[in-house]
Amino acid sequence: MGKGESKQGTQQGRRIAIVTGAASGIGRAIAQELAGRDIDVIVADINEAGGNQTVEMIGKAGGRAGFRKLDVTDAEQVEALVQDAYRQYGRLDYMFNNAGISMYGELYDMTLPHWQRIMEVNLWGVIHGIQAAYPIMKKQGFGHIANTSSATAMGPAPTAAAYATTKHAILGLTTSLHYEAESFGVKVSALCPAFVDTPIFAASEGINMDKAKIEAQMNKQKKMSPEEFARLAVKGLERNQSVVCPMPLRRTMDVFFALFPAAHRSLMRLVCRVSREARSVEPVTEAAPIQPTRSSG
């Protein structure tokens, strides 16, 4: 078998990547990074103007890209896009399930429509992408699926519980599939960004939260550029890492919190208190901490 051939198919022709959520931020930067590596990119996003802008930027830099309007919550649209790309190129190299939204608020303020919205975009959007791309990649015997989770998936996220739910689920799905798919020559990785400088925070829905206060809190964080994240993410994929989490000091923090779990609990309580300061309706009365029970005997 030649170097460019797989078990079931040949890797001939130009490489092709689909990137959802590529009209902005991390998706756009990933699309640019891939195009810079001589990969054709389908920029897929619900935002037409932003998507066309990404295509224009890639074209100006000498890369090849096309735009496809896509709502990742619609399984049929995702399936049709993936099939069209495969028909046109005869192969599918990368599927980046990256589109996502963010939502902040106390859980007791969230309604079922809030839950449905964030689950549909963040989690079902990723599932739709996998359902469409994985059978093709399995059949051809190669390909890489990259799902954007979040550093949030590494632990608790008080006042962003629904967002955290979706990102934990993506991480579980991706790391499980990583091992199932490798028998078929298919690679699967989770991207876990943290504080990347994109419009996601400005566009996020703050449920009974003062967005200006949230943004002020966010702006205190040192942020990574989307281009830097994309460069590190693609490097991680080249190494076939199941989880790519290029977060400064992450390993140090993992070790520190494993050794001192009480410090992690204190930090999470602080995060919860500080996030609540951005609440825009009546102040939250916190319940008194539960005291350890003493046996009377």
Ligand SMILES: NC(=O)c1ccc[n+]([C@@H]2O[C@H](COP(=O)([O-])OP(=O)(O)OC[C@H]3O[C@@H](n4cnc5c(N)ncnc54)[C@H](O)[C@@H]3O)[C@@H](O)[C@H]2O)c1
């Ligand atoms: N920026 C960060 O620090 C950060 C941290 C952790 C995780 N993430 C994740 O990274 C991914 C990209 O986020 P970003 O920061 O680049 O945000 P962004 O807002 O810049 O980009 C998100 C893109 O997704 C698109 N999108 C939203 N709903 C869609 C839908 N239904 N169908 C198709 N496209 C849709 C938007 O139009 C937008 O172009 C998201 O999944 C986000 O949760 C980002």
